[in-house]
Structure formats: structure tokens, C-alpha cells
Amino acid sequence: MNYRNLYDEIIAGLPDDVRIDDYAVGRPWTYMRSGGLVGICMTIPAYTRPRLRKESFLGCSLREAGEYVRSLQGQ
Template identity: 35%
Template sequence: MWGIYDELIAAVPEELVVTECMIGLYWTLVRSGGVGVSLTMRKEPGRLNLGKITGVSLRELASNIKSWNNLRAMVGLAAINAAFNTPEQLAKLLGHPLTFQEHANAFSHYIEQVRGKKVAVVGHFPGLEELAKVSQFSILERNPNPGDFPDPACE
């Protein structure tokens, strides 16, 4: 069950340490060379109780992704995102340097790749309408609009 998370945690370089962690109203941020964000679960009960976070191993913080406490898991996800969100790491994973696309709408760039396919997007983002016109399209959303699926439907 935890396989993909274990692989992501193991891929976080051991030498990285957390230089900054902020939990905001909408987004949680972790910085360690790269910057990672995740959605802040504002409606979740409980306390975080992570102690002092700056100076902690990024890999250790990332292991919180496996917590059943959503507050801890959101910090773990932001930590994983911080590890991979660097130009060098992305180039290594992609096998080539990054190139920048000049598309104002990131989703329009993928129109031909998703044409006629089943597509699900987590979150109701602006600009998704174009994808819906060319694919079997679903949106998973914490606060669903008409036609969206609530996020528990991801199972």
C-alpha cells in the first residue's frame, strides 16, 4: 500500500535539510534547495506536533506523507515536492534539461495528448474546459462544483 510513497521518500537526497516550513490558510510550503507546496487541510481537526522543523532532514520530514494525520501528511507531501522541484532534479528524472513552454494555460498544452482519453484532474483549475471538450473528463475536488466528484471518489 505504501510502495510509491516509500520510493519517493527513498529518492529524497539524504543531505537535504529543511530551511523553511510555512503552513498558510491555503498552502503549506517546505523549502530545502527546491520549494514544495501542498494544499493546507484547513478543516482537519488535531494538532501537528512536529516540533522544530527547520534543520530537520528533508527525508525525515517527507516520511510524514505516510501519516494517517492529514496535517502531518500535507507537510510530508510538501517536503517530497521540495526535493523534486529543482531544475537539476527534474532534468535528471526527465533525462534532458527543462525547456520552458510559452503557454498561458498549462492545460491547453496537453490537448492532443489527452484527446479521446479518460482524464482525471485533482482540483478545479481555471482553463480545464478545453480538456473536457476533447476527453472523457473528471474533476476530483475537495469543494466540488456541479459536475465535479468529491475528493473521496478518488478511491
């Protein structure tokens, strides 16, 4: 399995009806909250291409946000 297939499998398991309620991007961590769920990850401070999404991720579904993560992986 290559990493692109891994992203596809993870995204397929994300619910489309669960929305992002809050998030913050900082150094070195980024966090996201959706209802009673919270996720964190390391922030990579590299800007090698234009932003794909100009608007906020507030209200965005977890699946849609996952699609943006996958698009950063070269798809």
C-alpha cells in the same frame, strides 16, 4: 501498487543530507524551501490525532519529513 508502496518509493528517493531551510503552513497552501528548491502543497485543515512532531521542521532532512507524511497515511 498501493499508495503505501508509492510513499515508500518517493521517500527512498529523497536525499538525507538536504535540510529544510524554511517553511510556512497556512490556508490553503503550505510551502517548504530547501536551498534553491521550493515545494508547495494544499493544507488540509483537519486535526484528527495528536501531532507526531512537536518541534519545528527547520533543519529536518527531506527524508525525515517524508517519514512524517507517510505516518499520516496510516502506517
